Structure formats: structure tokens, C-alpha cells
Amino acid sequence: MSEHAPELETLLERNTRNTPAPATDIPDGPPLQQALARHRRYCELGDTLDSRDELQAIRHRIHQNPELAFQELQTAELVASRLEAWGYEVTRGVGGTGVVGTLRSGEGGRSIGIRADMDALPIQELTGLPYASANAGRMHACGHDGHTTVLLGAARQLARTRRFRGTVHLIFQPAEEIGAGGGAERMLADGLFERFPCDAIFGLHNHPGVETGTFMFRTGPLMAACDTVVITIRGKGGHAARPHQSVDPILVAGSLVMALQSVVARNIDPNETAVVTIGTLHAGHAANVIPDSARMELSVRSFSPEVRAALESRIRQIVTAQAESYGASAEIDYQRGYPVLVNSEAETEFARQVAEELVGPDKVVAPCARVAGSEDFAYFLQQRPGCFVRLGNGVGKPLLHNAGYDFNDALLTVGAAYWTRLVERYLE
Known part of the structure; x- marks a missing residue:
């Protein structure tokens, strides 16, 4: 190859301009012919x-x-x-x-x-x-x-x-x-x-x-699977001054913000990768009113079918049990997105x-x-x-x-x- 280096350089330069080399320009020797054919056949950056x-x-x-x-x-x-x-x-x-x-x-x-x-x-x-x-x-x-x-x-x-x-x-x-x-x-x-x-x-x-x-x-x-979870917490609205007469869905939502962080930390193998992010939390319209409901939206990411299934199972369990522990109820819309x-x-x-x-x-x-x-x-x-x-x-x-x-x-x-x-x- 080394003895034909100048010829190869010239021919490769010609190839980057998309100008085919005449057969007579190709020196003898299988290694050089192979290199020329390879560079002529495939696209280069130039x-x-x-x-x-x-x-x-x-x-x-x-x-x-x-x-x-x-x-x-x-x-x-x-x-x-x-x-x-x-x-x-x-x-x-x-x-x-x-x-x-x-x-x-x-x-x-x-x-x-x-x-x-x-x-x-x-x-x-x-x-x-x-x-x-x-x-x-x-x-x-x-x-x-x-x-x-x-x-x-x-x-x-x-x-x-x-x-x-x-x-x-x-x-x-x-x-x-x-x-x-x-x-x-x-x-x-x-x-x-x-x-x-x-x-x-x-x-x-x-x-x-x-x-x-x-x-x-x-x-x-x-790249991860992406699921969206929409959680609607149903409580009992009332006067902010009489919370004992109500079931506060904001309190439930607040507790879920913390509890859901345990899903990845304590239920998924540390060698696996998973994400649970709470992207939205909406409830109430006035400072002196306990609302009837609260709404949360989660983004859940995973890299294997097994982890994906475990995340859904655990999120459903935590949301349902947490809401019930406060006397509220929860509706869970678990939307499977991209795999x-x-x-x-x-x-x-x-x-x-x-x-x-x-x-x-x-x-x-x-x-x-x-x-x-x-x-x-x-x-x-x-x-x-x-x-x-x-x-x-x-x-x-x-x-x-x-x-x-x-x-x-x-x-x-x-x-x-x-x-x-x-x-x-x-x-x-």
C-alpha cells in the first residue's frame, strides 16, 4: 500500500468530487484496488x-x-x-x-x-x-x-x-x-x-x-417507555374554617406527592432505571374554601416491561390506599404511551x-x-x-x-x- 500512497491520495480526492477514476488510473495490487473500490463505492463527508x-x-x-x-x-x-x-x-x-x-x-x-x-x-x-x-x-x-x-x-x-x-x-x-x-x-x-x-x-x-x-x-x-397517569382525588368540600366537616383532597394530594417518590426508591431494583415525575397538581379556587377534588398528572418512565408493570401496580396501590386512609377516593386513568x-x-x-x-x-x-x-x-x-x-x-x-x-x-x-x-x- 505505501508504494502507491500518492496515487491513492489523488484517486480518493477525485472520488470525493464524485468523479469516477478511469480504469487505467488504478495501479496493480489487490490491497490498493480494494481500498479504491471501497472509497469509490461509499459516500464520504465531502x-x-x-x-x-x-x-x-x-x-x-x-x-x-x-x-x-x-x-x-x-x-x-x-x-x-x-x-x-x-x-x-x-x-x-x-x-x-x-x-x-x-x-x-x-x-x-x-x-x-x-x-x-x-x-x-x-x-x-x-x-x-x-x-x-x-x-x-x-x-x-x-x-x-x-x-x-x-x-x-x-x-x-x-x-x-x-x-x-x-x-x-x-x-x-x-x-x-x-x-x-x-x-x-x-x-x-x-x-x-x-x-x-x-x-x-x-x-x-x-x-x-x-x-x-x-x-x-x-x-x-x-429510550424509555413513557406512561401518563391522571389521578382525580374525590373528597368533600367545605369551609376552610371547619376542616373537620370536610375531607380535604389537597391534603391527600400533598401526601401522595411524597408517597409516590418511594415507588422508585423502595420498589424498583437499584440496578434498573425508572422515573416517576409529578408534572401537574391542580385544586381549589379560593383560600377560604376546601375543594371537592384535586387532580394530579404523572409522567412515568421505564426501560423494561417488568419494571413498567411493577411501576403501574405500585402506583395504583399507593394512590388507592393513601386516599382511603384520609376518607377520600381516587380515580386512576393509567395511560400507556410509547413503549x-x-x-x-x-x-x-x-x-x-x-x-x-x-x-x-x-x-x-x-x-x-x-x-x-x-x-x-x-x-x-x-x-x-x-x-x-x-x-x-x-x-x-x-x-x-x-x-x-x-x-x-x-x-x-x-x-x-x-x-x-x-x-x-x-x-x-
Whole structure:
């Protein structure tokens, strides 16, 4: 290899410009031929740089016009029109406002799905950016504008090079943010995998707090199941001066705030991970009135079916017994949300290898820590093997779901190159 180093450097430089090397330029020697073939066949970081300005303009346009769950009409049409212009077979209205772009190349029989989410959040943007949200009370505070644009970047690159054999389905999903009944479930109910068969499926989410462009992988449970619990405590209202004649639901609620903290601390194995957070507590309207009822809402997170079941059982027991001990009653609406997101072993290892090839091992973290947030990509992984990837959005950046958050444009071409290379490697 060393004797051909100058030739290899020249040929690899030519390859990053997407200019094929003439056969006469290839020196003898199997190692060099293999290296050349490898670098010519798969996308490199430099291959997508010429798309940077176009992708940034698309991302800023989507960011400035955020749309909530199942209202992503402008975003979906932008996606569909771009895909059609690049030669994709486009299907609109999948699962509501979802879009699937299909591209085939060669005679390969394998197929792969890559998913991006499109919806925004009901948050008032406070970034002050020139492309800040023009829709009051709505913003892309989770980076779905970036996820969508990254996948469009890969779509453009795959269409112009077509260095794969098989079928790629690019899945642009609506309504990831709303919980149960969201876009993944709706697309699956609309026959996603029957209409667009995928041997494996992959997805990506940006990750603030981690160095820009760092890829993060974990086999098995990566993101938590998310359940919502609505508790209504029924007491007996009365005069604040005569509490002995009433059953105070606020007192019951106060005791539950403390008692529920014991669920994780004293009922779940310390080697497991679980979260019980009381997000809302509402009761009463006046200082001199004991209300009839109080309402609490909990967010419950877990990483295994066994822990998930144990949390529900214990929460029900504590709420019921605690209310009864004060002479009150409790109604419990336990809402199962997104399941645990579980990455399959082979596909996660494959996705990690692709990242190391693209950016080097120093920019890859595996295994990364679990993420207590939830993702409806978990529903796709229940039906097909695959991997959900985290990609560093930068250290010191605002967190997700924050009014000051913004997706890092430096990730656009990196993510596009990654998806392109992953497809090329999977559909060799």
C-alpha cells in the first residue's frame, strides 16, 4: 500500500468530487484496488458539502413555518415535491400527513427504511433568529426540521449517485410529539411495512450537550417507555374554617406527592432505571374554601416491561390506599404511551461501523448512556429490526423542548452523508 500512497491520495480526492477514476488510473495490487473500490463505492463527508447551502435554506424554511402534529401540510408538500424532482416515487397521505419516497436501483432484492419526523411543538420561540417561527405558539424545539432536512440531503445524494442495489424507502413521519396515537402508530395502521417493505429500519435524533457530529449508539433498550397517569382525588368540600366537616383532597394530594417518590426508591431494583415525575397538581379556587377534588398528572418512565408493570401496580396501590386512609377516593386513568425503544444488536453494530468509517472512532460513542426521553420510533422497532441513532448537537446548546433551542446546521451535511453511506453499505 505505501508504494502507491500518492496515487491513492489523488484517486480518493477525485472520488470525493464524485468523479469516477478511469480504469487505467488504478495501479496493480489487490490491497490498493480494494481500498479504491471501497472509497469509490461509499459516500464520504465531502460528497455532500455542495448541498450545504440548499439544505440550510430548506431547514430554515421549515423552521420558520412549524406545523403541529397531523397538520404538517406545507412541510409534507415541500418534502414530496423535492423527492419527486429528484426522481423518487412519492406516496402522500400515509398515516395522515406522512410521506414516503421510494427509490430503486439495480437488481438487488433487499430493502431499507430511513425515517425522519416532521412535526413541531406548541412552544413560543424565543431564539430571536432571522428565521424564527412565524407561527405564534409553535416552534421546532426538538429539531425535527433538521431531521427532515438531513434525510432530504441523503435523498438528493442517493438519487444522483445511485450506488446501491435494492430499494430504499425514505419515511417522513408526522406527529411524533403527541404521545399515544401518534404518527408511527398511524403509519403502521395504514400498512406502512406492507406497502413499503423494509428488511431493516433506521432513525436519528439530535442530542444537545454532546460534541457536534458525535454519533451515539446503544444495543438493546435506549429510550424509555413513557406512561401518563391522571389521578382525580374525590373528597368533600367545605369551609376552610371547619376542616373537620370536610375531607380535604389537597391534603391527600400533598401526601401522595411524597408517597409516590418511594415507588422508585423502595420498589424498583437499584440496578434498573425508572422515573416517576409529578408534572401537574391542580385544586381549589379560593383560600377560604376546601375543594371537592384535586387532580394530579404523572409522567412515568421505564426501560423494561417488568419494571413498567411493577411501576403501574405500585402506583395504583399507593394512590388507592393513601386516599382511603384520609376518607377520600381516587380515580386512576393509567395511560400507556410509547413503549421502550429497543435497538437490535446486528443493525446497531452495523450502524456503528458505518459511523466509524465516515467520521472515525473518536467521533463515535458506543455504548452511550440510556435516554429517559421517549420516541414513537419504538413502534417501528417492534415490527422490524433496526437502530435509532443519537447525533451530538453541540456542547452548551439549549436543551430539547426549550424556547431557545435551534438545530445545529453543521449536522446537515454530516447526517446526509451518514444516511447515504448507510444505505449504500446495506444495499451493496
